[in-house]
Amino acid sequence: MKKLYGVTTAMVTPFDERGKVDPGSVARLTEFLIGKGVHCLYPLGTTGEMLRLTPEERKAVAEEVVRTAAGRVTVYIHAGAATQEETRALARHAQEIGADGIGVVTPVFFGANDRELEAYFVDIASCVPDDFPVYLYNIPQCAANDLKTDTAQRIADRCQNVVGIKYSYPDFLRTNEYIGIRSGDFSVMQGADRLFLAALALGCDGVVSGVSCVFPEPFVAVYDAYLAGDLDKARQLQRTAVACCEAVRSGSNMAYFKEALRWRGVDAGHMRAPQLDLPPEEVEALHRLLGELPGF
Known part of the structure; x- marks a missing residue:
């Protein structure tokens, strides 16, 4: 069973101006990320x-990412939904599409x-x-539920x-x-982008990073430097990654991610209501910040 590792990029979902999923932009974003070396x-x-x-929209996006990736990188589909039955359906669909x-x-x-x-x-x-892998996902600050270690351990004991x-x-x-968990044979992916290098040193397998959807390069470089044993270089690169996190407000509003991608020449579409695209004055301020980032 393939596990997540290294730089696992949490992707934005591009919508067109009418608020519809834009499959072409999904495919182009997938190609952009693979081209930048995410794992x-x-x-x-x-x-x-x-x-x-x-x-139905989630299934369409999942199919587009799997089809475009075509086995070049590991693809995990997030299947968690508002109802248990929807989650079951999305889980089965992910397995069926490969x-x-x-x-x-x-x-x-x-x-x-x-x-x-x-x-x-x-x-x-x-x-x-039984041979289709599942990652638990704990984000208590958003989900309002916290998955304690002993509960995760019981789940892992019951589900191979x-x-x-x-x-x-x-x-x-x-x-x-x-x-x-499982005496260390349990993959842990940290979702706090700013802690990527520290998480690797602790023993995590990698990061699931939203900011790497916009700026994959420093995150991939951190991982490469860490694997090569060059901690000084990895620390320096982590500081660059943190600067990128701060510029796009590290996931507080995906409109910053999409506008930053547009600034990079990648059309990631628009936001879906009730969230709105950034107003012109915030776009201008963001572009100024992005222009000051090292290497970009």
């Missing part, structure tokens, strides 16, 4: 405005206790084949295809606990 693609997560898409695996966020908005979270993930993991977790919260104590 894995992760569409339809938080960065991809997942809960603003219908199940994705390498899925990520599944905790239930969102409504509180779920540990017993409910365990039952939820066991159900989702059981609806796909639950191979790892994406943890999008800057808590290294919890991150270290996750790394210990």
Whole structure:
């Protein structure tokens, strides 16, 4: 079973001016990221405005990414949805179209206790084949539910295809606990872009990074320098990555990501209501910041 590693890019979802998914822009963004050397693609997560898409739209985007990638990089489809049945359907669809695996966020908005979270993930993991890998996805600041280590451990014990977790919260104590699941044979991907190098040093397999959708180069370079054992170079590159994070406000509003991609010559489309594209004065301010980034 393929696992996530290195620079796994959380992709934005391009919409056209009418608010419709733009398949051509999805394909071009996929090619851009592969060309820049990212290791894995992760569409339809938080960065991809997942809960603003219908199940049919999500399937169409997943199909476009898998088709365009054509096996050149690992592709995990985020399948977590507002209802359990939708999540099951999206999980099965990802497996059917040839994705390498899925990520599944905790239930969102409504509180779920540990017993409910365990039952939820066991159900989702059981609806796909035992050899189709699943990553848990914990982003408590957005989802309003936190997946504790002992709960994740019970899920992994019950489901052999639950191979790892994406943890999008800057808590290294919890991150270290996750790394210990299955005596260390459990993939942990940190979702805090600013902590990429530190997460690698701790033992994570990589980062699931939204900012790398706009600026993949410094993140790929950090990983390469780390693997080569050049920590001084990796630290310097991490500072560049952090500067990129700060310029696009690190995921607080995907409109910054899409405008920054446009500045780079990649049409990532528009936002979907109720979110709006940036007003002209913010576009101008963003472009000034981007023009000051080293190497860009």
